[in-house]
Amino acid sequence: MAWFRRVEIPIAITIIFALIQVIPYFVEMGTAVEAIQDKIVRWSLVVGTGALLVGLASLLLIHVPRVTRRRTYWGYSLVLIIVMFLMAILGLPFPELGLGLTGYWFKFLYDNVLVPLSSSLYGILAFYITSAAYRAFKARSLEAALLLISGTILVLRNAPLGTFLIPQIADLGDWLYNIPNMAINRAIMIGGGLGAMVLGIRVLLGYERGYLRGGE
Amino acid sequence: MSVALFGILLGVFFTLAVYTFLYKENPYSRFAEYVFIGAATGYGIAYDLDWLKGQWVGVWSKTIGDSIAFVLALLLSVLWYFRFSKKYFFLYRIPLAITVGTSIGLALRGVVFAQVLEQVRATAALKVVGVDAWTAFNNFVTMLIVVCTLAYFTFTLKQEAAFWKPVNKFARYAMMIGFGAAYGYTVLTRMAVFIGRVQFLLGIPPNPVEAKMFFPWVALILLGTLLGYDYYKKTKK
Amino acid sequence: MATSRVWEKLEALDARIIYLILWIVILLPFIYPIGLPVSIGPQALAYAKAIDELPAGSIVVVSFDFSFGGLGELYPIAVATLHHLFTRPVKVVIIAIWVDGPPIADMVLKELKPEQPPYNKKYGVDWIFLGYTPGGETAMAALGKDFWSTLPTDYYYKKSVSEYPIMQGLRSAKDVALLVSFETGTPGADEWVRQWYVPYKVPMIVGCIGVMAPTIAPYLAGGQIKGALPGLRAAAEYELIIGRKGLGVASADVLSTSHIVFVLFVIIGNIAYFMRRRSK
Numbered sequence: 001m002a003w004f005r006r007v008e009i010p011i012a013i014t015i016i017f018a019l020i021q022v023i024p025y026f027v028e029m030g031t032a033v034e035a036i037q038d039k040i041v042r043w044s045l046v047v048g049t050g051a052l053l054v055g056l057a058s059l060l061l062i063h064v065p066r067v068t069r070r071r072t073y074w075g076y077s078l079v080l081i082i083v084m085f086l087m088a089i090l091g092l093p094f095p096e097l098g099l100g101l102t103g104y105w106f107k108f109l110y111d112n113v114l115v116p117l118s119s120s121l122y123g124i125l126a127f128y129i130t131s132a133a134y135r136a137f138k139a140r141s142l143e144a145a146l147l148l149i150s151g152t153i154l155v156l157r158n159a160p161l162g163t164f165l166i167p168q169i170a171d172l173g174d175w176l177y178n179i180p181n182m183a184i185n186r187a188i189m190i191g192g193g194l195g196a197m198v199l200g201i202r203v204l205l206g207y208e209r210g211y212l213r214g215g216e
Numbered sequence: 217m218s219v220a221l222f223g224i225l226l227g228v229f230f231t232l233a234v235y236t237f238l239y240k241e242n243p244y245s246r247f248a249e250y251v252f253i254g255a256a257t258g259y260g261i262a263y264d265l266d267w268l269k270g271q272w273v274g275v276w277s278k279t280i281g282d283s284i285a286f287v288l289a290l291l292l293s294v295l296w297y298f299r300f301s302k303k304y305f306f307l308y309r310i311p312l313a314i315t316v317g318t319s320i321g322l323a324l325r326g327v328v329f330a331q332v333l334e335q336v337r338a339t340a341a342l343k344v345v346g347v348d349a350w351t352a353f354n355n356f357v358t359m360l361i362v363v364c365t366l367a368y369f370t371f372t373l374k375q376e377a378a379f380w381k382p383v384n385k386f387a388r389y390a391m392m393i394g395f396g397a398a399y400g401y402t403v404l405t406r407m408a409v410f411i412g413r414v415q416f417l418l419g420i421p422p423n424p425v426e427a428k429m430f431f432p433w434v435a436l437i438l439l440g441t442l443l444g445y446d447y448y449k450k451t452k453k
Numbered sequence: 454m455a456t457s458r459v460w461e462k463l464e465a466l467d468a469r470i471i472y473l474i475l476w477i478v479i480l481l482p483f484i485y486p487i488g489l490p491v492s493i494g495p496q497a498l499a500y501a502k503a504i505d506e507l508p509a510g511s512i513v514v515v516s517f518d519f520s521f522g523g524l525g526e527l528y529p530i531a532v533a534t535l536h537h538l539f540t541r542p543v544k545v546v547i548i549a550i551w552v553d554g555p556p557i558a559d560m561v562l563k564e565l566k567p568e569q570p571p572y573n574k575k576y577g578v579d580w581i582f583l584g585y586t587p588g589g590e591t592a593m594a595a596l597g598k599d600f601w602s603t604l605p606t607d608y609y610y611k612k613s614v615s616e617y618p619i620m621q622g623l624r625s626a627k628d629v630a631l632l633v634s635f636e637t638g639t640p641g642a643d644e645w646v647r648q649w650y651v652p653y654k655v656p657m658i659v660g661c662i663g664v665m666a667p668t669i670a671p672y673l674a675g676g677q678i679k680g681a682l683p684g685l686r687a688a689a690e691y692e693l694i695i696g697r698k699g700l701g702v703a704s705a706d707v708l709s710t711s712h713i714v715f716v717l718f719v720i721i722g723n724i725a726y727f728m729r730r731r732s733k
Contacts, residue, residue: 004306005306006306007306007309009306009309009310010306010309010310010312010313011313013310013313013314013317014313014314014316014317014320015317016317017313017314017316017317017318017321018317018318018320018321018324019321020317020318020321021318021321021322021324021325022321022324022325025325025652026325034598038595038598038599038602039285039602040318041318041322041591041594041595041598042271042275042595042599042602042603043285043286043289044289044314044315044318044319044588044591045586045587045588045591045592045595045603046268046271046276046286046289046290046293047289047292047293047311047314047315048293048311048315048587048588048591049264049267049268049293049587050290050292050293050294050295050296050297050311051293051296051311051315052260052261052264052587053261053264053293053296053297054296054297054299055257055260056257056261057297057299057300058299058300059253059254059257061300073246073250076246076247076250077250079247079250079251079254080250080251080253080254081254082254083250083251083254083255083258084253084254084255084257084258085258086258087254087255087257087258087259087261087262088257088258088259088261088262088265089258090262091258091259091261091262091263091265091266092262092265093265093266093269093270095611100266101262101263101266101555101584101608102559102608102609106262107556108219108223109255110255110259110556111223111227111556112223112224112226112227112230113226113227113230113251113255114252114255114256114259114521115227115521115524115556116226116227116228116230116231116413116416117230117231117234117248117251117252117255118252118256118520118521118522118553119409119412119413119521119522119524119525120230120231120234120235120248120413121234121248121249121252121522122409122520122521122522122523123234123235123406123409123410123412123413123522123525124234124235124237124238124410125406125409125410126406126407126409126410126475126711127238127410127468127471127472127475128406129402129403129406130471130472130475130714130715130718131468131471131472133403133715133718133719133722134466134471134718134719134721134722135464135722137719137722137723138722138723138726139723142389143388143389143392144392146389146392146393146396147392147393147395147396147399148396148719148723149396150392150393150394150395150396150397150399150400151395151396151397151399151400151403152396152400152716152719153396153400154396154397154399154400154401154403155400155403155404155712155715155716156712156713156716157400157686158400158401158403158404158663158684158685158686158708158712159686159708159709159711159712159713160489160490160491160492160686160689160705160706160708160709161489161709161710161712161713162709162712162713163491163492164489164490164492164709167492170492170494173397173400174494174495174496175354176393176394176396176397177397177666177667177670178354178670178674179354179357179358179361180357180361180390180393180394180397181393181394181397181398181667181670182358182670182671182673182674183357183358183359183360183361183362183365183390183394184361184362184365184390184391184394184395185394185667185668185670185671186335186338186339186358186362186670186671186674186675187361187362187363187365187366187369188365188369189331189335189668189671190331190332190335190336190362190366191366191369191370192331193327193328193330193331193332193335194332196323196324196327196331197324197327197328197332199320200320200323200324200327203316203317203320211312211316212309212312212313238469238472239469259552260552263552263555263585263587264552264587266584266585267584267585267586267587270584270604270605270606270611271605273605273606274602274605274606274613274614275602275605315591318591319589319590319591322590322591322594322647322648323590323644323647325647326646326647326648326651326652327647329647329651330643330646330647330650330651330677331643331647334651334675334677335671335675337675338671338674338675338676394667397667398664398666398667401663401664401666401667401683401684402663402664403663403712403715404526404663404684404685404686404708404712405525405526405662405663405664405684407479407685407708407711407712407715408525408526408662408663408684408685408704408708409522409523409524409525409526410475410479410525411479411525411685411704411707411708411711412524412525412526412528412700413525414479414480414483414707415483415700415703415704418480418483420483420700420703422532422560422564422700
């Protein structure tokens with residue numbers, strides 16, 4: 001394998017960029033080093049912006065062949081491509097041409113197309129959670145019963161009618177939130193934090209390579 | 217019809233088109249899904265490009281060194297495209313390594329304090345003596361749950377010893393109660409998002425009041441065509 | 454046997470009937486309001502207190518870190534919070550870490566109109582809208598270090614931030630008296646705590662969707678987050694505290710009907726389940 005294809009190169013880059021952020025944080029190295037560190041953070045943000053364009057490319061790779069080969073739902077794919085380019089072009093940062101994020105037509109599209117669609121798609125989950133609760137949220141065991149009781153108390157706690165009819169439900173709900181819920185989330189947070197540290201150290205040592213997987 | 221009014225009609229149509237999916241998958245809901253993916257991607261690209269232009273004009277174009285660094289960053293960001301090439305995949309790994317390295321470095325330095333040390337300290341600082349009985353009880357329960365849940369997740373192997381059984385059982389019960397609380401809040405969010413859409417459809421301020429005018433008609437047309445088509449298919453059989 | 458079949462049928466109720474009932478119970482309270490009182494909890498009080506206690510002239514950074522999907526819960530929270538901030542003698546800097554943030558912030562600002570009475574806040578002097586920074590946690594770290602370089606221009610006029618008087622007092626997170634973040638997920642509270650609380654000890658309050666509430670509980674208990682409004686119910690409570698009724702209070706009745714019907718469904722589902730088992 002040619003030397004420039006070797007996986008050691010990106011691993012070395014990862015380690016260098018991670019250490020640039022870690023070392024000056026724990027060891028006092030002066031303002032000049034801090035300024036460079038800060039600049040590298042912003043520079044890496046610029047490098048990262050290209051990732052979103054990969055989203056565009058991957059959508060095109062899926063939908064353009066669908067349209068050209070007239071596969072099932074090709075019409076919808078065509079709509080997707082048109083809307084995507086329309087939105088991106090209308091939002092291009094050229095206010096002198098009437099385009100841009102604060103331009104009339106870009107705003108028109110996100111106000112009347114993107115916002116309704118995005119929030120409605122999330123909103124549909126209200127129906128699924130209700131029907132799933134009806135079907136599956138059952139006291140089949142002691143564990144399930146505990147989950148059911150605690151969940152129901154919190155649901156009632158969040159309903160003004162619940163706290164109106166049974167005022168104690170507010171305190172009980174808050175206790176469940178502040179004590180058992182907080183404690184298990186704290187344990188998960190500590191566990192997750194330790195896991196993230198181990199992962200970070202594995203990356204720094206070059207053992208963790210999962211994110212580089214792919215290619216030939 | 218003015219453009220603004222047409223926009224509100226579009227909003228009502230897309231909202232209801234999504235919800236026709238509850239009846240079954242249909243051309244309206246499919247159209248809504250595809251438009252959403254296209255619009256969301258285009259929108260993200262527009263924001264990214266705007267930020268990039270702001271960076272160039274406001275920061276990086278000031279000195280030659282910075283300008284070179286910016287152009288280099290842009291060239292590197294183009295390498296993301298080699299994600300789709302088997303032969304040149306190694307080029308895609310370079311911008312990936314830069315962003316992953318920086319973000320891991322940034323996260324690593326904070327995670328130690330925010331998620332581990334601060335949380336351990338907050339748990340250890342809980343008092344069981346010198347406070348009122350209720351606080352002492354709560355603090356004791358908190359410590360017990362934190363320790364048992366951590367033990368449950370950390371020592372997943374070799375737990376045959378009799379000592380572990382009650383610890384695991386307690387941790388499991390505590391987690392179920394805790395997850396119950398999370399479930400209650402999940403229900404709140406799911407309902408709230410839909411409530412937000414209903415407020416839009418009913419034109420409750422600050423939503424445009426005109427939406428209320430379109431809502432019943434659009435709903436009738438969408439439902440009518442779907443039910444009508446199904447009825448037509450049924451009778452044809 | 455026959456009764457068993459009835460319970461079986463009830464258990465296997467067509468989902469579309471459940472959907473229809475949910476539509477009805479969510480639509481009805483808007484047509485026939487009940488006007489139930491909303492009791493105020495300690496979380497909303499702590500959140501309001503953090504804003505009330507800000508010394509005059511402090512700089513508050515408000516970050517819109519949510520997607521359009523969070524509008525139902527976070528729009529009322531954002532409107533009420535910015536209203537509260539604009540009624541106080543503090544300086545407000547609005548940013549976004551999520552790409553959906555700027556238009557939402559724009560909607561909120563259009564509703565409030567900070568330039569007009571009762572606020573009379575001057576753009577660029579008392580408040581400013583800087584827009585979006587991509588990069589999630591990396592962006593938070595960059596902003597913490599240097600606002601001017603990370604967001605060199607403002608959102609509305611694309612003018613250099615150095616031209617605005619408000620920005621003379623804001624170079625890094627060290628100058629920030631309070632961070633307010635409206636969140637639907639990651640990046641959110643975890644990342645802000647890591648990048649702003651740990652190194653700079655910036656006090657922080659959070660308005661978040663209900664789903665996120667359990668995960669921020671350890672930060673609330675540990676003091677890294679001073680106060681939180683978890684979800685729509687808390688939004689209604691907060692609106693009552695600050696005396697500006699909005700979509701939160703308007704949703705109180707419908708929250709009741711939807712949640713109570715949800716509980717009823719769970720109860721009926723369980724009764725059907727146990728009765729079927731029993732009759733077998």
